[in-house]
Amino acid sequence: MSCRPPSLAPDASDLLARFAPFDMLDACARERLLAAARPIHAARGELLVQQEDCPRGIHLVLDGRVKCFVLSPSGGEKIVRLAEPGSFFGEEAALINRPHVANAQAISASELLLVPTAALRSAMVSSTAFSASMSNRLAQASYDLMSTMQVQFQLSGTQRVAHYLTRLAPDDAERWEIRLDIDKQTIAAQLNLTPETLSRILSQLTREGMIQPRGRRGMVLSELSRLRDCAAH
Amino acid sequence: MSCRPPSLAPDASDLLARFAPFDMLDACARERLLAAARPIHAARGELLVQQEDCPRGIHLVLDGRVKCFVLSPSGGEKIVRLAEPGSFFGEEAALINRPHVANAQAISASELLLVPTAALRSAMVSSTAFSASMSNRLAQASYDLMSTMQVQFQLSGTQRVAHYLTRLAPDDAERWEIRLDIDKQTIAAQLNLTPETLSRILSQLTREGMIQPRGRRGMVLSELSRLRDCAAH
DNA sequence: CGTAGTGTTGAATAAGGTCAAGCATTGTGG
DNA sequence: CCACAATGCTTGACCTTATTCAACACTACG
Numbered sequence: 001m002s003c004r005p006p007s008l009a010p011d012a013s014d015l016l017a018r019f020a021p022f023d024m025l026d027a028c029a030r031e032r033l034l035a036a037a038r039p040i041h042a043a044r045g046e047l048l049v050q051q052e053d054c055p056r057g058i059h060l061v062l063d064g065r066v067k068c069f070v071l072s073p074s075g076g077e078k079i080v081r082l083a084e085p086g087s088f089f090g091e092e093a094a095l096i097n098r099p100h101v102a103n104a105q106a107i108s109a110s111e112l113l114l115v116p117t118a119a120l121r122s123a124m125v126s127s128t129a130f131s132a133s134m135s136n137r138l139a140q141a142s143y144d145l146m147s148t149m150q151v152q153f154q155l156s157g158t159q160r161v162a163h164y165l166t167r168l169a170p171d172d173a174e175r176w177e178i179r180l181d182i183d184k185q186t187i188a189a190q191l192n193l194t195p196e197t198l199s200r201i202l203s204q205l206t207r208e209g210m211i212q213p214r215g216r217r218g219m220v221l222s223e224l225s226r227l228r229d230c231a232a233h
Numbered sequence: 234m235s236c237r238p239p240s241l242a243p244d245a246s247d248l249l250a251r252f253a254p255f256d257m258l259d260a261c262a263r264e265r266l267l268a269a270a271r272p273i274h275a276a277r278g279e280l281l282v283q284q285e286d287c288p289r290g291i292h293l294v295l296d297g298r299v300k301c302f303v304l305s306p307s308g309g310e311k312i313v314r315l316a317e318p319g320s321f322f323g324e325e326a327a328l329i330n331r332p333h334v335a336n337a338q339a340i341s342a343s344e345l346l347l348v349p350t351a352a353l354r355s356a357m358v359s360s361t362a363f364s365a366s367m368s369n370r371l372a373q374a375s376y377d378l379m380s381t382m383q384v385q386f387q388l389s390g391t392q393r394v395a396h397y398l399t400r401l402a403p404d405d406a407e408r409w410e411i412r413l414d415i416d417k418q419t420i421a422a423q424l425n426l427t428p429e430t431l432s433r434i435l436s437q438l439t440r441e442g443m444i445q446p447r448g449r450r451g452m453v454l455s456e457l458s459r460l461r462d463c464a465a466h
Numbered sequence: 467c468g469t470a471g472t473g474t475t476g477a478a479t480a481a482g483g484t485c486a487a488g489c490a491t492t493g494t495g496g
Numbered sequence: 497c498c499a500c501a502a503t504g505c506t507t508g509a510c511c512t513t514a515t516t517c518a519a520c521a522c523t524a525c526g
Contacts, residue, residue: 070379072387073465080382092379095372101379124368125361131368132357138371139328145378146303146325146334149313153385153425154305157514184473192386197514199474216473216523232306390482417505430482432506449491449505 015113019060019086021133029123029130036119042066042106049104055094057116061085064110065182068102069189079190080145082182091138094120107186152192155231160191161201162231165211165221174224180217205230248346252293252319254366262359269352275299275339282337288327290349294318297343298415301335302422312423313378315415324371327353340419385425388464393424394434396464398444398454407457413450438463 016022016030025033040059042048048059048066059066061083068081068089080102083089093100094117124131151163164187169176180187188198205211210227212220221227249255249263258266273292275281281292281299292299294316301314301322313335316322326333327350357364384396397420402409413420421431438444443460445453454460 070383070387073392076387078382078386080379092372092375096369096376098376101376101383121365124365128358128361128364131361131364132354135357135364135368135371136329138368138375139325141375142325142371142378143329143331143334145375145382146313149311149378149382150303150334153311154303154309159306183471194515195473196475196516200514203474416503427483428505429484429507433482436506 015062019062021130021137022060024130024133025123025127029126033115033119033123034113036116038114038116040112040114042110042112044106044109046106047103048106048112049090049100049102051101051103052099055090055097055100055117057114058088058091058094058120059083059104060088060113060115062111062113064106064108064112066104066110066112067107067186067189068104070102077189078192079186080148081141082190088115088137092141095138107182157191157193157197158201158204159231160193161198161205162210162227164191165219166224166228166231169221169224173221176221176224177214178219178221180219183217248295252295254363254370257363257366258356258360262356262363266348266352266356267346269349271347271349273345273347275343275345277339277341279339280336281339281345282323282333282335284333284336286333288323288330288333288350290347291321291324291327291353292316292337293321293346293348295344295346297339297341297345299337299343299345300340300419300422301337303335310422311425312419313381314374315423321348321370325374328371340415390424390426390430391434391437392464393426394431394438395443395460397424398452399457399461399464402454402457406454409454409457410447411452411454413452416450 016025016034017027022030022033037057037060040048042064049055049068051071063085066083066089067079068083069077069079071077081089083104089102089104090100097117120134124134151160155163165178168178184198185195188195191198193201202211202213205227206213210221210223210230212222214220247263249258249267250260255263255266270290270293273281275297282288282301284304296318299316299322300312301316302310302312304310314322316337322335322337323333330350353367357367384393388396398411401411417431418428421428424431426434435444435446438460439446443454443456443463445455447453
């Protein structure tokens with residue numbers, strides 16, 4: 001069962017090797033997976049998955065950024081996951097073959113790979129190392145969702161914002177300058193707040209001296225101990 | 234590599250066979266898993282896992298019922314999962330070896346099995362069928378959490394209650410009598426409401442004629458189409 | 467410049483939580 | 497079987513939090 005010669009350009013055949021957990025597969029299995037997969041180029045704003053869609057596989061993000069969000073009847077968005085290069089989404093629906101519960105939309109121009117469920121399953125059967133690594137990822141997803149629920153259900157708006165900011169700085173710092181790499185609306189949707197409320201909370205934290213705005217996206221966290229304390233945890 | 238004679242009573246050695254996904258294992262592997270596992274008898278109200286605990290394995294519920302919940306700084310509980318016989322909890326922390334994010338408490342006298350992570354992992358390596366089935370369960374857990382988030386973040390209190398009641402009746406029924414199998418405080422904690430608010434919503438639904446209370450735990454859903462409509466979805 | 471996108475601010479409002487009291491149901495011991 | 501406590505549930509008054517709607521400011525970029 002030889003796997004050569006590779007039918008794709010060398011850098012394409014190694015594409016998957018750069019992304020865990022696919023690095024656990026041998027070149028041969030990776031190539032099979034790659035052959036079954038469909039590359040997707042998404043422009044900023046493009047919808048990749050819609051609620052109720054039947055899943056066709058998992059979406060691996062190679063480049064760019066994708067938000068997964070749930071909608072309210074009135075159209076409000078709540079982001080449940082931000083997928084960056086190396087992470088994937090839609091696996092929870094694909095693996096149990098049920099309609100997607102979340103929507104996915106590129107928030108910047110993105111490159112993805114749609115790996116069909118069947119191909120993924122056979123890769124898992126063929127390599128226990130890959131399968132184990134995949135299980136870890138699935139467990140990680142649950143863990144993240146539960147952490148999110150803890151923060152979002154049990155903390156007030158101010159606490160959620162403080163918690164969010166706190167995680168952008170090293171644990172031992174007291175003062176730290178940050179640059180938000182996404183816009184505030186998106187942060188608000190992650191924190192389950194309206195942009196207005198986020199804005200108000202940030203200006204209150206500013207008034208109280210815990211943060212100092214630096215232009216639209218920059219910010220100095222000037223009293224991290226108080227901020228952590230405010231996230232109360 | 235013979236596995237006989239079984240060192241445990243016959244019904245004990247077959248114990249795991251009754252619970253998916255362990256039925257995918259052969260008797261031999263089941264026995265090994267069982268030997269590594271620790272049985273736990275929990276009285277009603279007993280705490281099984283606390284937030285920040287280091288995970289020692291996954292808890293399989295054999296009998297009884299266990300609530301998994303996250304706490305607010307002020308002590309408010311929000312139930313993120315109700316584990317009934319055949320389901321397990323704590324897997325998300327165990328598999329990635331991180332502190333538990335949720336607490337687990339028996340809400341009735343329960344029998345559990347604590348399966349150490351290492352034993353689980355080796356069972357997964359030894360059987361691809363078990364491993365695949367386990368992956369499905371993990372995906373299912375994420376799927377359930379995301380569905381919960383959609384309902385809880387994006388629907389109003391009334392909608393959440395209507396949604397909850399709706400799911401207790403068959404899809405095609407218009408009138409259905411139900412009996413709540415848990416107390417209202419617990420339902421409120423699942424729906425992220427205070428008991429007071431749940432009570433108010435129920436009495437409003439009663440006033441509007443969609444439900445009729447029947448004693449403390451019984452209830453007639455008398456206009457399921459309106460109720461579904463009210464859950465808006 | 468002018469325009470679109472993004473962020474901020476204010477006033478009014480709504481949804482749900484809190485606190486406190488009272489009622490009902492269940493279970494227990496006399 | 498009744499008294500009584502414990503628990504669970506309901507109701508009312510009040511309050512807090514965050515949303516909504518509307519107006520406006522800032523910035524980026526053509």
